[in-house]
Amino acid sequence: MTDTIDTPEQEPAALSEPLRRALGERYLQYALSTIMHRALPDARDGLKPVHRRILYAMRELRLSSTGGFRKSAKISGDVMGNYHPHGDAAIYDAMARLAQEFNVRYPLVDGQGNFGNIDGDNPAAARYTEARLTAAAEALMEGLAENAVDFRPNYDGTLEEPIVLPASFPNLLANGSSGIAVGMATNIPPHNIGELVDACLLMVDRPDASDEDLVALVPGPDFPTGGVIVEPRENILEAYRTGRGAFRLRAKWEVEDLGRGTWQIVVTEIPYQVQKSKLIEKLAELIQTKKIPILADVRDESAEDIRLILEPRSRSVDPEMLMGMVFRNSDLEIRFSLNMNVLIDGRTPKVCSLREVLRAFLDHRREVLVRRSQHRLEKIDHRLEVLEGYIIAFLNLDRVIEIIRTEDEPKPVMMAEFSLTDVQAEAILNMRLRSLRRLEEMELRRERDELTAERADLEILLASEAVQWARIADQLRETAEKFGRTAPGGARRSRFAEAAQVEDVPLEAMIEREPITVVCSKMGWVRAMKGHIPLDQELKFKDGDEGRFIFHAETTDKIVIFGTNGRFYTILGANLPGGRGMGEPLRLMVDLPNDADIVGIFAHRAGARLIVASSDGDGFLVAADEILAQTRGGKQVLNVKDGVRAKVCRAVAGDHVAVVGDNRKVLVFPLDELPEMARGKGVRLQKYKDGGLSDLTTFTLSAGLAWKDPAGRTRTEPDVSEWLGKRATAGRMAPRGFPRDNRFT
Structure with a gap:
């Protein structure tokens, strides 16, 4: 007996290839699949x-x-x-x-x-x-x-x-298309079939028609939701010439007179692909945030048709100016991009012009016409062959019946005796008895004559390119009758207009000027009380909170906030929350970081100068007009490093600067020793062995240095020569009676 050893089956050799090539090939397959079978439309049927x-x-x-x-x-x-x-x-x-x-x-x-x-x-x-x-x-x-x-x-x-x-009509342009492929995208707006047919007929008559001629017939998109296209004509022409561009589309609106000088705006058509509910939410947000102060209210009165009501805050508002601001800040005006990236012949992606897209459709229609004509020709030939067999059967009806009754295999006998084809013999054998009427022969001859005439027409059509284009033109005219301007829903919906030039009006000019008292608590809750109330009036705050800043301003003022991160933030006085409650957290209105505190808050005064300084004792002068921020994120003015915080911001009033450190040493130096900058770290104000800057102020040397004692009384040191020195020196101990908190105010 011999021992047998089981050998494992030979595993197939592993195939290896570079990762770069493997990924490239597979990604290319995916990209081609997405482009051809998912995202891009075919230029022929759209x-x-x-x-x-x-x-x-x-x-x-x-x-x-x-x-x-x-x-x-x-x-x-x-x-x-x-x-x-x-x-x-x-x-x-x-x-x-x-x-x-x-x-x-x-x-x-x-x-x-x-x-x-x-x-x-x-x-x-x-x-x-x-x-x-x-x-x-x-x-x-x-x-x-x-x-x-x-x-x-x-x-x-x-x-x-x-x-x-x-595709009896150019559906690609008629209904538009949009899609995102791999490395490319398409976005085509809808158009009017009547205008597209006119352009196609022009290209049938004049294959070399220019882009200008085509755009004269297809002036722009025709959106299903209507709207007003305000794009300049030269931009539209360039977009259709290159296949890339954009169209500015606005809502259609009108002024509705309510009597007694009052009016409201009625929007009856909104831009394409804009959701009405989100549009109203955006308009309501603009009203709440007071970005459009002259807009008072928006409401939706739509039923079957769209009807949005915009109410002005005052009857004296100019409707054009109001709508100009609404257009700039909401989706009542959009830019619809044009990117005619389509598949030519179902295979090649290409960004096409209007002319190229129409040419692809017309060439497809000609191919369809030729194929349908050839198919019809084959059907006619087959039917004529059968009709000839029927006529022979009628002429020899008795003999045909006799063959069918007496012969076991009547088909070959009939074919041999009457010289019939296989198709003719089979058709005769399948003929119903009810067809054996005298009148049927006349019908067959009439049908044969009609088909013969139709066959002759088809042969002429297939032989002549000019006849083919004439037939295509006739088919296009029939399409225009079904779906064109005179058909139900075929009239143009989007109209054209020039965008009215509305002058930019400063936001402050639209706000009613009223006095307010700005209050900011220690925890950063801010509010605006109506009128100028006494600054020492007792106010209510949240539990655990207390007042910190209070000053008089107006609704048209820009309120400036300086944070310990060295950034300035700007809020319009009219946008501050009302004073009925406790206000709102300032951090909800500006992007002040959680680890940053408020150094100061005040009303902006054009032309003024400020002095800013850090806890390290560095600072400089800055023009008040340089600190205004345009965004919620604020504007960086004083650069501070880790562990250093912005400490002081004061309006400049006088010719000298007084600085006091945590060590209670005071230094006075001329204001002109400080540079004026728009942003930076600044220069050293006072030298410290330990601690840092506590406070600073500016004053007129001849009037003396003033500060407030703990009782709120103002004390003045008329002669400050003892503390006068060069900038960046250490200074001397504070005068007798200087506050223990080392602050001037």
Whole structure:
């Protein structure tokens, strides 16, 4: 007996390749798949694969525009199971968009039920809604049964789907498209079919028509939600010439007279793809934050049509100025980008001009016409062959009946005796008895004559390119009658206008000037009391909080806040919260970090100068006009390092500076020893062995140095020669009676 040793099976050799090449190849495959099969539309029918499959599946379900509706769940299920192996939610979303009149200029799906609205509400679930095709969708698929386009196997090879639809009208431009691929994107606005047909007819007559000629017929987009296009004509022409550009689109509005000198703005059309609910939220936010002080209120009175009401704060407001500010600050004016990046012949992505897109559509229409004509020609030839056999049978009817009754195999006998083809003999044998009438022969001869004449016309059509273009022009005119300007919903909705030049008015000029008293607590809660109340009036604060800053100002003043991080922040006096409550935290109005405290808060005075200093004793002069911030983030003026904080900000009044340190030493030096800067660390004010700067003030030397004692009385040291010295020296101990907190105020 021999021992056997089991040998393990030989493992296949591992294939190795550089990671860079492996990633490159796989990423390229993904990119090409996204570009060609998901994100970019075909220039010929203007559809992406998902939309094309939805329409074809609905056609296979026989959901014609005049027939009944089917559940959307059934439609999306068929699309997913037969043609598009992706999520049913994505398919339903794509189908729902094709049914939304506010999203698609010429809807391709006729929806029944809740398919969403312009407020931004989502459609109901697919099990609740129903759909069928529209006449426009049927026009896109006209000729599918006549070999108009090529078909390919579906994803599992059990069915076939069209590669592209025949497309009776330029759907790419009529309904627009948008998508984001890998490394490229597309964004095409909707247009008016009547204008597109006019441009196509011009290109049929004059293939070399210029971009200017085409833009004269297609002056711009035609959005389903209307609106007013205010883009200059030369910019529109350049966009259509290059395939890239943008269109400024505004809401349509009018002034409604309410009598007695009062009025309101009524908005009846909003820009394309702007959700009405979010638009109203933004307008309400502008009113609340007082970014548009002359706008008092906004409300939505929309029913079937859009009706937004904007109320001015005063009847004296200029409506043009009000709307100019609203346009600048909200989505009542948008810029719709144009990027005509499409697939040419279904394969090559290219940014096309208006002329190139129309040329791709017309060339496709000619190919469809030729293929349909050839298909019809083949059908006519087959029918004529059958008709000739029928006529022979009628002329020899008795003999044909005798052969059929007596012969076991009548077909070859008939073919031999009457010189019939296989097709003719088979057709005679399949003929019904009821067709054996004398009148039928006359009908057959008439049908043969008509088909012969039609065949002659088709041969002329296929032989002449000029005849083909004439037929295409006739088809385009028929399309224009169905969907053009005179058809229901075919008139242009977006109109053109020049953007009115509204002068920029300072925000302060729109605010009613009123006195206020600004109060800021120790914990940073700020409020504006109406009127100029006494600065020593007792006020209420939150538990554990107390007053810190209080001063008089006006609603038109810019209130400046200086933080320990060396940044200045700006708030308009009119935007401060009212004084009825405890106010609001200042950190909600400006981006003051949590680790930064408030050094000072005051009303800005144009032309004034300030002195700022850090706890290290460095400082400089800065013009008040240089510290105003334009954003919530503030403006950095005093540069401070880690562990150093901004300490003092004082308005300059006098010719000398007095500085006191934590060590109670006071130094007085001339103001002109300090530089004036817009930003920086500054220069050394006083020298310290330990501790740092406590406080500083500016004063006139001849008037003496003044400070407040703990009882609130003002004391003055008329002769400060003992403390007078050079900047950056140590100074001498403070005068007798100087406050223990080492502060001048």
